[in-house]
Amino acid sequence: MQVIDWDLAVTTGTRLVRPGPQVSREEARQAVTELRTLSREAEGHVREFTKIHTETAPQPATIVDRPGWIRANVEGFRVVLEPLTDRVSNSANPPPAIVTAVGSRITGVEVGAVLAFLASRVLGQYELFLPPDPTGQEPAGRLTLVAPNIVHAEREMGVDPHDFRLWVCLHEETHRVQFTGVPWLREYVRSQMTEFLLASDLDLPTLLERLRGAADTVADVVRGGEGNLIDVIQSPAQKAILDRLTAVMTLVEGHGDYVMDAVGPSVVPSVAEIRGKFAHRREGGSRLDRTVRRLLGIEVKMKQYAEGSAFVHTVVGRVGMDGFNKIWTSSDTLPTTQEIADPGSWIDRVIGTPALPA
Template sequence: MQVIDWDLAVATGVRLVRPGPQVSREEARQAVLELRRLSRDAEGHVREFTRIDSATPEAATVVDRPGWIRANVEGFRVVLEPLTQKMSNMPAVVGAVGSRITGLEVGAVLAFLASRVLGQYELFLPPDPSGEAPTGRLTLVAPNIVHAERELGVDPRDFRLWVCLHEETHRVQFTGVPWLREYVRGQMTEFLLASEMDLTTLLERLRAASDAVADAFRGGEGNLIEAIQTPEQKAVLDRVTAVMTLVEGHGDYVMDAVGPSVVPSVAEIRAKFQRRREGGSRMDQLVRRLLGIELKMKQYAEGSHFVRTVVDEAGMESFNKVWTSPETLPDRAEIADPHAWMSRVLASA
């Protein structure tokens, strides 16, 4: 049984997504070629700076907005497979109706995000024809990068390399730290399997979601992700949040630390981009809050501060002990207090 009607999600997302910026065919071709080249350049800079030995990558996959939607649906199907299996005993009519509703909802969310995401490292992909699961794929959304650089009024080459530095850091993390991908996947599977599927609980989750929406409209901090989780899921979500804050903050730290040597206008780009992150209409801010995007913005800041503090005080080699095992990852409290992590992990090393 399908939890989500994926075909409907794709169709809805592609229908609703806004068109990208106006560019000529030659401008589009040049942007794609440059992004692929800069992604390879960025990977070398990131490996040298982080001192993480990762596999030599393929060039980034460059997509348009509908292509990003289709790629993410592929990943969602892989991630949500455990939940699909868990719900296999639900009545068929409930599944059919519910999957179409969630398909429409997922499509609408993807349409919103597809005009904003600059790039991502896709951790979870369908198996290849041999049955092997790919290690991951770096994807860059060319229309959004072009739109952002125009909107910010920054040097296109510098901005494109700056974006590639962040996304390539994620590829280096997940290909250079052998256990990290499966750790994240295991946590996400545990989170999904902690879902409660009985009707009473589902109604309670719906009421909590409605309360979160109302709170967001009033300017509160409510978001749907936290509203619909069970108590068992909260502990798992805390671990997922901690590791994602680390990897996102590490990406932000690296893109700015490497930037001055290879991106001449990095200071201007960072200042303008930060203002862009914090801006948007009231409705845009509302949707970002509901979807947990505002939480992700905090993750960038908190994670970057954690990495910067440890590297500045203990050096890159000591910071890289964070990648030793799941036990050396910081928890959420240690992300906020880097010295607590240093006392626990570095002092015992």
């Protein structure tokens, strides 16, 4: 049974996504080549600075265009949502075939529309969830950079292309280092996401109630409210799980921002200019753009960068990088959302009070 028509999601997304910036064939080739090179360079800087090491051999980044990013994310969604799809298929009271067929197509169009919106904005990402490799030879994750969006951003801001590309690579490579250097982290995120999905309420009355709440949220956000659809569609059990997911994603995003800015001054000469212009760009956009970002929870993600970076900055400043890296010991040493807001409480719990010198 297919809960989402994935082929329709890809078709819809690639049809709706806006074309990238106009570049010549040579400019495109040069951008792809440079991004691959800089991703390898950035990985060395990140490993040296973070002191996170791994047995995994460095891999060049995968460079994609906007439709390529959509296709890659649909494949990732299929992997993530497989437990929920299996649950619906094996339910004692599955929905009628006509309901599933129509519903899967509607959802496919919706997923495609959301991906089309995001595909023109995402600069890069570390893809945690890929279809399993039958040979077992391919890595479990993949770093993807969206070349047209990087070129568009550097042109829009008027910054040095080489510096901006390396700066972006520093952030995204930090995620690759996190998930390849901390072996349990990927499985922890996957298990939490599976638990989140399986905690959903699938009965029709509850679903209808959630949809009404979602409609109210859309109306409120259009009027300038602060809600988002992610909050509305959760069950009570999911809220606790999402709290844990939010904490770990705030940590990894904030760590990426911290490393990007800490390493930046030594290898990216114009990092101060880039950071200032990029921060302004994050806050900008049309009213419609800001409304959609708020609905999809993207504004929450922007807040995560700042909160996570402040947490990492405070902890490293007080206990050093070696002390901070105790955060990667196990899921028990990850910070809670409350500890991210109060780094001292995480230090007290995990690091403890340092002994006074003799």
